[in-house]
Amino acid sequence: MHAFRPTNELARMDFSISPEGDVSWYTGTFSTDEKIAGREDLCGEHYAVPAVHACHLENNTCFAYMDGRRMVVYSCNQVPHTLRRNIAEAIGMPLGDVRVVKPFLGGGFGNKQDTMYEPLVALASQRLGGRCVAITLSREETFVNTRTRHGFDMTIAAAADEAGDLTHRGIRINSNGGSYAAHTHAVAAYAVTSNFQTYKASAVQIGESSTVYTNLPSAAAMRGYGIPQLNFAMESQMEDIARRNGWDPIDFRLQNINEAGFVDPFDKFTVRTCGLRECVEQGRRLCDWDRKRKEYDAFNKTSPNLKKGLGMALFSYKIGVYPLQLESGSCRIVMNEDGSAQIMVGCAELGQGSDTAMCQIVSQITTIPEQKLSVCSAQDTDITPYDNGAYASRQTYISGSGAKLAAEKLVDTILTHAARTYKLPKDELRLASEQIWHRDSAVCTLAQLCTYINFVNDQKTDTDHITAEATFTMKNICLAYGVSFMDLEVDVPVGKVKIRKVYCLQDSGKIINPQLAEGQMHGGVAMGIGYALGEQMLFDAATGRPLNNNLLDYKIPTCMDIPDMEIRFVETHEDSAPFGAKGLAEPPLIPQAAAVRNAILHATGVGMHKLPMNPQNLVHAFGEAGLIAQ
């Protein structure tokens, strides 16, 4: 396909990690062999996951027009400031002449993290004398002509000693990047390194990864950034090792997990908070693991067609991308004379509720109740301050730090004005329930102070429109952790899985908004179940024509397919975060496919090596295993 890349291999990243945690980089060669890096001691098993689509409700759409010399672009994009830079560069305009507006948008999941049609509409508008030009995609086009989750072929190996301690670990990821260089190898690189984040090993660890160009839709970021793919292979393999050795799968995992104090071999950061063990142990009790596993084993012995299974999978996930990339978030707060305020944040609300979380954080610090705070919910690069945007589950952790810093600055400014106005020592003043207090007596209300300082006309005082603005540079990273327990039934002759209940426990630090947090968990579980049981993008092998780029033939779960869920949070306190909160958005999706797979394994004895585990793939596998009489 590319003369200068005869194998279509776009990029590689290969490394070994010594027992001391030192990383040596090398350039390997493309391989599908079972021996990772050609090593006899890293003979792996093969796992394959297909390209899937985010299926965000709102199809991708954008329009552009010129306002005098300036280009105005509206787009449902989740990283508006990055988009502005890309548009300016692409159409050759000064950055400051481009204004990007992100109205409230209907889901992004990383798909809308890419610059897609925005430079095109801007260029067309430029050529048409500033007339408004729009590109709106249909559902069918959104499937094929935006971004997908990478399909991975993975070979994964691990060995444990007699005591159940992992010794060797290795993985090879061959990633399908599609037809354009969007994120491309960054996703496979994220996945291959993350394989060495959750579990430890005493001897050699090797990771190899490769991304190839193909004539399929371009792959990029999608909720979990390569980790859901990796987790399917990693947690399937952990299950299989435990099963082969007759070990309890939970005990085996807990014996080998990395916890607080773990130093990442690549970026050398140290994990400060880890609630993984607590998540798993609590979940074990919650789902009645020990009793049910035995009960189902007994049931399955006499039930040839209906089988019951209980399985689990765990994960860890990086929140934000420091130190690989700068992480910053800004916030501006503008007081009104009545003591209410507007909040402007660059972080992109895309349905996840970040505006609400920012509002809560500002309210907590300033004591101004949420109903008196308005968040400017359309991110507009002319109005809202700089932020990297919505990705890596970073909004509460990083943008929230920006909001907290701005709120603290605002309080300081308010107290400075109060001290000056009432001639009181500033360090004896404090703000509580929207009032300035001096020791135990109220001095004035916030509204009184704001009104006074805005309008005072005594020929000597400088008025002030009270505002605060701050940019927070995050020089930290933290890990979210969690586990999923899947209680399910398999109708063996037709290959249909019925999930009876999902138990999800997650350490996302302190939970800022329990209701939104639970909603995120529900969405993540549902999306993960779709990945496990139904979703795949299909193409005609001869022509490349997409076969199922519609919501009838592309099997995302309907509300009739979503099981009961029980959600629990193990709240660690992450010191680097605002109020101890870590990220939450992507993680709940990650362990679902492996948990479903391991529960099907418990039910039927058949361990699946590819997604989706739909009736067709299950019937074929059950047939091969002799569970279906021919």
Place this chain on the structure above:
Amino acid sequence: MYDIKETFRANSVPEALELLRAHPGAIPVCGGTDVMIHLKERKLRQAALVGIMDIASLQGIYLEQTGDLFIGSGTCFDSIYQNPLARACVPMLADACNQVGSPQIRSVATIGGNLCNGAVSADSVPSLLVLNAELELTSLEGKRVVKAVDFHTGPGKTVLETDRELLTGIRIPKASYEGHGGKYLKFGQRNAMEIATLGCAVNCALSPDGTIRDFAIAFGVAAPRPIRCAKAESLMLGRRPTGALLKELRRAVLLECAPRESWRASLELRTQLIQELAERASRCAIEHAGGSLDD
């Protein structure tokens, strides 16, 4: 977006038939859930559409003097599912109607449209086949009656002469439902918003001695058109329902089906579903007919 040349609304069957004659190639529209997709996919261009949704005589469900059940072709799926008469006489059909697509689709899509669209996956059709339904086709010259089993000729093809005929009603003979038990099983990957990967309907009646007096089995998506399996049916007659007999049925139906491999489902899956659904639908139908299975 839609390439529609002209639209008409008929208030009576003769008016609709006049319009169809005057505008060759015109498409009758009632619920429109298939027509709109064809328009969106541009399979229909320069379309002339004749709205038949206002024709009162196409709506409704009633018992004829003979005891046969008559269903107007313009009756929507949800109306059939909710109708007490339909639920009492042909519960399997009422249940089948409740498995189409989504609540929104079931509120507008009609049983007549489901037949005339000619899809092999049509959810109402296998039940109509095993209930020996008769289809009333009306033209300006008069009416003719075609058995449901003879209606489909291939994928998307029926015996309806579209320029001069309308499907006006469906008649289910009393002898086919009275004393019978039936079951339609639809297999889809999801629990809603599905077209059938395979559909199987069984309708049966038992003799006082517990043997099978009447047995009909039909499939959707098991051949290029919805089919009955006559040889498999005759195998069941006069026999006592047992697990062993159902094993025979599993093998027999395969001989009369012609499933295909497609990207929607492999041949292996469809072959397995044909057998499994045949057995499961039969078990339910026999139980609904008041029988029990001796294993």
